[in-house]
Amino acid sequence: MSIIQAIIIAIIEGITEYLPISSTGHMIIASSFMGIEKQEFTKLFEVAIQLGAILAVVVLYWRKFFPTRAEGGINWKFYLKLIIGVIPALVLGYLFSDKIDALLESPTTVAVSLFAGGFVLLFIDRLFNHPTVKTVDQISYPKAFITGIWQVIAMIPGVSRSAASIIGGMQQKMTREIAAEFSFFLAVPTMAAATLYSLFLKKWTQSGIEQKGYQIILASKENTIAFAIGNIVAFVVAIIAIKFFIDYLKKYGFKAFGWYRIIVGGVLLLLVYKGVIS
Structure with a gap:
């Protein structure tokens, strides 16, 4: 993975x-289109740059934290x-870590998930249009837990952690704005746990040798630079994306995101079928 490729992936993450x-x-x-080889560092990088995105939430909502x-x-x-x-x-992430890793290499799984999830977003505003939870403080512990269960669905690549937890929040009578914000807050411990596990606990097999994630990052100057730049880029872009999303959501809802998912999922399925992406 080159530095340019790392920056592109980080922008997409943000x-x-x-x-x-x-x-x-x-x-x-993006990795498939750029022909990035699925080495251990590449897989680790796509998880580890979540640190930058996590920090974006903490900085934007620092008074809440x-x-x-x-x-x-x-x-x-x-x-x-x-x-x-x-x-x-x-x-569930700990129990099914290996199976999740296997799914991460499947563009077909991503395409189907994007396509199906798009239809859900087209109708979500109609399905849950009588919210009663209008502040984060009004979210009860059971509602928080059930929203967390919805978030688990996002372990299937292409579903979207944000989409799953927002839908779960709206199903629990949250307004779409509060559901989105609680999704952001819930992302912090969820993504932090996944990232720290990948960096310090999970064993990666690099060149036939088992290593921890941080060891792979520090193994070369190129890996270290890609990791650092990737997180900085993801942090900056995520701040911009969060601000845009909340403002857009208040005015227009989810329909545009639904159509986007359907189009991208459909195109991706066609590319997989034609053998353009394997």
Whole structure:
């Protein structure tokens, strides 16, 4: 993976991580088009640059995560909701890690997920149009947990973690804006856990040798530079994407994202069928 390729992948991560269009799916598509070989560093990179996207949420919503004493101090109930909401993803992600990795190499899985999810987004505003939860503080612990269960669906590449958790939040009577914001907040522990696991706990086989993720990153100057630049780019782009998404969502809803997914999924299925992408 070249530095230019790393920057392109990081831009895609920053744009798509919090939009309901699947960051993993788009990175798989981009990697296929650019002919990036699926080495261990490439797979690790696509997970590790989530650190930049995570930091974007914390910076944009830092008062929610770290309120001052004048604002009431740390809201432990908020943190507890995130812990409860992330439990399903942590448990099932750990149990099915290898199977998830296998799916990450399948453009067909991504295409079908994008296509099917698009139809859901076309009708989501009609399905859940009577919200009663209008602030994050009104989200109960059971609602946080059920939203976390919805998020688990996003372990299938192409589904979109953002889309799954937003749909789950709206199903739990949240407004689309609050569902989106809670999806962002829930992403922080979810993605942090996945990234830290990939960096420090998971064993990767590089050139026949088992290594930890951070060892692969530090194994060469090129890997280290790609990792650093990728996270910086993902951070900056994610901030812009989050601001755009919230403003757009308030005015227009999800229909445009639904059509986008259907078109991209359909084109990708055609490319897989024609053998352009394998």
